[in-house]
Amino acid sequence: MNIRSLTRGDGVVIGAAVVLFIASFLSFISVDCPSGVDCSSAEVNAWDSLPTVMSIYIAGIIGAALLILSRSMPGRKVAGIELGQFGVALTVFALWTMFWTIIDMNSAGAGAILGLLGTIALAGGAIATPLVPALKAPLVGAPSPAAVQQPYGMQPQPQGGYGYPGAGAQQPSYGGQQGQPQPYGAQQGVPQPQAAGQPAAAAPADASQGGGASDFTPFWFAVPVARPLYGEDGSPTPIAELAPGTWYLAVEQRGPGLVAQTQDGRRGVLQDTTGIQRG
Numbered sequence: 001m002n003i004r005s006l007t008r009g010d011g012v013v014i015g016a017a018v019v020l021f022i023a024s025f026l027s028f029i030s031v032d033c034p035s036g037v038d039c040s041s042a043e044v045n046a047w048d049s050l051p052t053v054m055s056i057y058i059a060g061i062i063g064a065a066l067l068i069l070s071r072s073m074p075g076r077k078v079a080g081i082e083l084g085q086f087g088v089a090l091t092v093f094a095l096w097t098m099f100w101t102i103i104d105m106n107s108a109g110a111g112a113i114l115g116l117l118g119t120i121a122l123a124g125g126a127i128a129t130p131l132v133p134a135l136k137a138p139l140v141g142a143p144s145p146a147a148v149q150q151p152y153g154m155q156p157q158p159q160g161g162y163g164y165p166g167a168g169a170q171q172p173s174y175g176g177q178q179g180q181p182q183p184y185g186a187q188q189g190v191p192q193p194q195a196a197g198q199p200a201a202a203a204p205a206d207a208s209q210g211g212g213a214s215d216f217t218p219f220w221f222a223v224p225v226a227r228p229l230y231g232e233d234g235s236p237t238p239i240a241e242l243a244p245g246t247w248y249l250a251v252e253q254r255g256p257g258l259v260a261q262t263q264d265g266r267r268g269v270l271q272d273t274t275g276i277q278r279g
Contacts, residue, residue, distance in 0.1 A: 005071050005072070005226045005241055005243035005244070006068070006071060006138070006139040006140070007129060007137060007138060007139055007225075007226070008129075008134065008135050008136075008138075008139050009125050009126075009128065009129025009132070009135035010139060012121060012124075012125035012129075012135070013064045013067050013068065013091075013125040013126055013129075014068065015121070016060075016064065016118050016119075016121035016125060017060065017064035017065070017118075017122060019114060019117070019118035019121070020056075020057050020060045020061055020094075020115060020118040020119065020122065021057070021061060022114070023046070023057070023110075023111045023112075023114035023118055024045065024046040024053055024057040024111065025045055025046075025047070025111070026045060026109065026110045026111030026114060027043050027044070027045060027109035027110055027111050028044055028045050028046050028048075028049070028052070028108075028109050028111045028112050029043075029044060029105065029107060029108070029109045029112070030107040030108060030109040030110075031043060031107070032107070043109075045111050046111055046115070052101065055094070055097045056094050056097050056101065056115060056119065057094075057115060059090050059093055059094040059097075060090065060091055060094035060095075060118065060119055060122050062087075063086075063087045063088070063089070063090030063091040063093075063094065063122070063126065064087065064091065064122060064126075065087070066083045066084065066086050066087030066090065067083075067084055067088070067091075067126055069083055069087075070082065070083040070084035070087065071226070071241065072241070074228050074238040074241045075228070075237040075238045087126060088123075088126045088127060091119070091122045091123040091126045092123050092126075092127075094119045094122065094123070095119040095122070095123040098112075098115055098116050098119045099119075137225065138224075138225060138226070138244045138245075140245070216252060216253045218249060218250060218251050218252075219249075219250050219278055219279060220247045220248070220249055220250075220278070220279030221247070221250055221258075221260075221276045221277060221278050221279060222244065222245065222246065222247055222248070222276065222277045222279070223242045223244055223248075223270075223275075223276055223277075224244060224275045224276070224277070225244060226241055226242065226243055226244065227241070227242050227270060227272055228240075228241055228242075228271075229241065229242055229260060229262065229266075229268035229269065229270055230268050230270075230271060231269070232254075232267060232268060238268075239266060239268050240262050240268060242260065242262070242270065246263065247279055248260045248261065248262060248263075249261045250270075251267070254269050256271075257269050257270050257272075257273060258270045258273055
């Protein structure tokens with residue numbers, strides 16, 4: 001799983017799950033022990049009560065795990081329900097059970113109090129992450145183009161290659177031959193120097209061939225936040241998730257979206273192209 005696909009809300013969920021795990025080993029009930037009396041047998045934690053530990057602590061931890069797992073497998077369903085929805089339901093159930101359990105207690109221990117705070121943060125993070133823009137931001141910021149690994153399929157080149165972010169060398173025009181490129185940015189109507197003995201009619205012929213090709217030129221890009229990649233067949237279920245900080249290759253324009261290729265060779269349609277960073 002790519003850690004750059006995690007959001008700040010996912011960080012809250014992971015942190016709350018860790019708090020729940022620690023709280024399960026702390027004293028669940030606070031006991032006022034008179035001096036000179038051994039009350040060690042009266043101190044119990046959540047693991048001494050199977051219904052308590054399973055319905056609150058373990059349920060919350062499993063819910064957090066399902067939420068994080070849904071990031072690496074977007075659209076995966078069990079019994080017609082997505083993994084993320086299962087996770088949210090379990091976190092809310094853990095909070096509901098913990099709330100009424102601590103209400104019914106005469107003296108709550110550190111494990112119960114910390115468990116209540118953990119379930120509040122867990123359920124809050126699970127519910128608020130899709131709604132609050134600050135929580136939808138990447139947990140780990142995207143590195144600068146100079147620090148990003150070379151894009152998929154590129155060979156090391158001293159001056160940068162086609163599509164590599166920050167490449168400063170001029171590239172040949174689409175359809176041109178290596179060694180005889182049309183300078184990038186050349187104005188139309190300005191004649192270019194021709195090699196000696198080259199027929200004057202060769203330039204119009206090459207131009208007509210280049211004009212017959214598609215105007216789209218493949219390029220590398222990165223997404224600002226995690227975004228789903230849908231199948232080219234129009235299926236509503238995502239086949240992958242594009243993560244920030246990773247460069248992907250756009251190979252075709254598909255309406256307002258792009259046909260993108262992932263690092264493992266899968267191709268799909270990126271429907272939301274707002275804010276993408278071109279390499």
